[in-house]
Amino acid sequence: xxxxxxxxxxxxxxxxxxxxQQPGLINNIAGRSSVSLDGQWKTIIDPYEVxxxxxxxxDARPKDKSDLLEYSFATTDSLNVPGDWNTQRDExxxxxxxxxxxxxxxxxxxPGTRLFVHFGAANYLAEVYLNGEKVGRHEGGFxxxxxxxxxxxxxxxxxxxxxxxxxxxxxxxxxxxxxxWNYGGLTRQVTLVEVPLTFIQDYFIQLRQGSKNxxxxxxxxxxxxxxxxxxxxxxxxxxxxxxxSDESGSAEINFNADLTLWSPEHPKLYGVVITSETxxxxxxxxxxxxxxxxxxxxxxxxxxxLRGVCIHEEAPLRGGRAYSREDARTLLGWAKELGANFVRLxxxxxxxxxxxxxxxLGLLVWSEIPVYWGIKFESPVAFEAAQNQLGEMISRDHNRxxxxxxxxxxxxxxxxxxLAFLKKLVERARSLxxxxxxTAAMLHHYADESTQMIDDPLGQYLDVIGCNxxxxxxxxxxxxxxxxxxxxxxxxxxxxxxxxxxxxxGQHGDELxxxxxxxxxxxxxxxxxxLKKIPFLRGTAPWxxxxxxxxxRFLPGVQDYYNRKGLISSRGERKRAFYVMQEFYRExxx
Ligand code: GCU
Numbered sequence: 001x002x003x004x005x006x007x008x009x010x011x012x013x014x015x016x017x018x019x020x021q022q023p024g025l026i027n028n029i030a031g032r033s034s035v036s037l038d039g040q041w042k043t044i045i046d047p048y049e050v051x052x053x054x055x056x057x058x059d060a061r062p063k064d065k066s067d068l069l070e071y072s073f074a075t076t077d078s079l080n081v082p083g084d085w086n087t088q089r090d091e092x093x094x095x096x097x098x099x100x101x102x103x104x105x106x107x108x109x110x111p112g113t114r115l116f117v118h119f120g121a122a123n124y125l126a127e128v129y130l131n132g133e134k135v136g137r138h139e140g141g142f143x144x145x146x147x148x149x150x151x152x153x154x155x156x157x158x159x160x161x162x163x164x165x166x167x168x169x170x171x172x173x174x175x176x177x178x179x180x181w182n183y184g185g186l187t188r189q190v191t192l193v194e195v196p197l198t199f200i201q202d203y204f205i206q207l208r209q210g211s212k213n214x215x216x217x218x219x220x221x222x223x224x225x226x227x228x229x230x231x232x233x234x235x236x237x238x239x240x241x242x243x244x245s246d247e248s249g250s251a252e253i254n255f256n257a258d259l260t261l262w263s264p265e266h267p268k269l270y271g272v273v274i275t276s277e278t279x280x281x282x283x284x285x286x287x288x289x290x291x292x293x294x295x296x297x298x299x300x301x302x303x304x305x306l307r308g309v310c311i312h313e314e315a316p317l318r319g320g321r322a323y324s325r326e327d328a329r330t331l332l333g334w335a336k337e338l339g340a341n342f343v344r345l346x347x348x349x350x351x352x353x354x355x356x357x358x359x360x361l362g363l364l365v366w367s368e369i370p371v372y373w374g375i376k377f378e379s380p381v382a383f384e385a386a387q388n389q390l391g392e393m394i395s396r397d398h399n400r401x402x403x404x405x406x407x408x409x410x411x412x413x414x415x416x417x418x419l420a421f422l423k424k425l426v427e428r429a430r431s432l433x434x435x436x437x438x439t440a441a442m443l444h445h446y447a448d449e450s451t452q453m454i455d456d457p458l459g460q461y462l463d464v465i466g467c468n469x470x471x472x473x474x475x476x477x478x479x480x481x482x483x484x485x486x487x488x489x490x491x492x493x494x495x496x497x498x499x500x501x502x503x504x505x506g507q508h509g510d511e512l513x514x515x516x517x518x519x520x521x522x523x524x525x526x527x528x529x530x531l532k533k534i535p536f537l538r539g540t541a542p543w544x545x546x547x548x549x550x551x552x553r554f555l556p557g558v559q560d561y562y563n564r565k566g567l568i569s570s571r572g573e574r575k576r577a578f579y580v581m582q583e584f585y586r587e588x589x590x
Contacts, residue, residue, distance in 0.1 A: 120188025198223025
């Protein structure tokens with residue numbers, strides 16, 4: 001009797017677990033047959049989180065005039081998707097909590113196909129239901145996830161309900177305090193993706209690290225027919241290679257190819273077609289090698305200086321979370337105008353359209369997970385959240401030529417728990433992607449009154465040392481930089497991953513008047529004087545391209561919940577300091 005009960009219990013768990021999927025079977029939906037669910041979604045704001053108790057996922061309607069139902073998606077307000085909720089309604093500007101989204105749709109699924117619902121991102125926690133059934137949960141506000149709904153979808157009136165909760169919590173990644181606005185909601189595109197019963201789940205097609213002509217990677221099939229013939233074609237290069245996947249659906253890909261290498265000067269992308277017996281996908285991929293040698297960064301074997309700028313995923317001109325191709329083109333266009341060949345996308349993975357645009361425009365990318373400031377490094381919950389986000393970031397973008405650096409952290413306090421936490425993340429990233437460089441934005445300290453030292457022990461596990469410094473803003477006045485020299489314990493390239501000062505566009509004064517354009521301009525002049533003297537410096541990324549919203553910036557008439565360190569205002573106006581950086585980058589190209 002007891003044995004039978006245990007067996008029944010196990011069966012229920014398995015059934016429950018299979019209903020609740022791990023987010024993320026399908027990768028790279030670009031070029032797949034898909035239906036967008038973007039647009040207006042019905043929403044219920046649920047500050048006390050009683051939606052589950054009231055069965056919101058059921059999306060019920062009153063049976064008759066006496067039926068007691070205290071919610072209705074049919075008659076409630078709407079919000080736009082993609083989009084953060086904070087900038088769509090004044091009453092939601094400061095809102096942190098749960099909001100329930102509901103989208104109804106019809107879908108005639110073709111026989112012999114599977115269906116997935118794909119989310120570009122949802123900040124922070126998402127619980128997904130279809131037709132009253134829970135299909136899954138996802139944690140992390142900046143990476144994609146998806147669930148299979150093949151067996152749940154019906155032809156008419158499907159009810160897709162998503163509870164999104166952006167409350168911050170200590171074990172979260174990021175944790176309680178950040179210097180960016182906690183934009184909540186379905187912040188990126190939502191898509192229905194139809195695939196064959198056995199489909200190409202993921203692929204990794206890149207040059208072997210340090211090689212200019214050896215393609216190495218893999219293709220992964222998912223479905224009832226895992227062992228198949230797979231062809232990788234690059235028509236423009238006359239390449240057509242065939243491989244076999246094994247019983248787990250995996251195929252190793254290795255072949256030589258004489259290709260035009262991708263670079264900022266020549267961002268060559270190739271159409272790459274992967275065909276299996278049951279499926280095919282097409283992608284635009286650039287091929288380039290990136291490596292380090294002593295203090296140098298080598299792109300395609302050539303030494304490189306990263307002329308960079310930091311960017312938050314804040315929509316230019318309109319504010320709120322950026323999500324569109326236009327947003328990406330505007331922000332990256334401004335970076336190009338500055339003379340950049342590199343952008344640090346801070347402090348979390350930006351949307352896929354941004355990195356694909358960087359591929360197209362020829363901008364090298366630093367991509368980062370939000371292990372930011374005081375993360376709970378001793379917490380396994382925090383580690384799992386960080387590791388999941390790292391895996392999702394890498395699997396989404398591992399075919400993007402523009403991305404050369406994976407960053408595992410920003411300004412985290414040096415202690416043993418943190419070091420162990422980040423060391424494990426670096427090892428994980430290297431196992432997922434052996435072709436790119438590992439970095440993190442670290443801090444520095446005074447060795448003596450005129451010497452800055454970079455010796456964070458995390459550096460020993462990294463390829464490129466990122467360092468944030470604010471000499472002349474948080475530390476003294478701009479001229480202080482003139483007296484500073486820099487030292488490092490590492491024979492590795494250093495990128496000054498942040499330096500900056502605040503100014504309100506149009507506010508003028510002398511060079512010592514804080515918040516004036518002249519102070520910011522002077523700050524940059526003194527900074528560049530200091531940076532040019534650092535022998536192991538191989539890149540600069542000023543903080544930051546554009547003013548961005550922050551809940552920690554309060555000065556009335558000056559900050560008004562904006563961090564004003566942008567070289568460009570939130571209305572797109574170039575500040576005087578913009579031209580100082582532009583001139584420096586022009587100099588470097590002469
Ligand atoms: C920090 C941090 C940024 C922040 C910046 C600032 O270094 O990494 O997220 O916005 O400094 O203080 O402006």
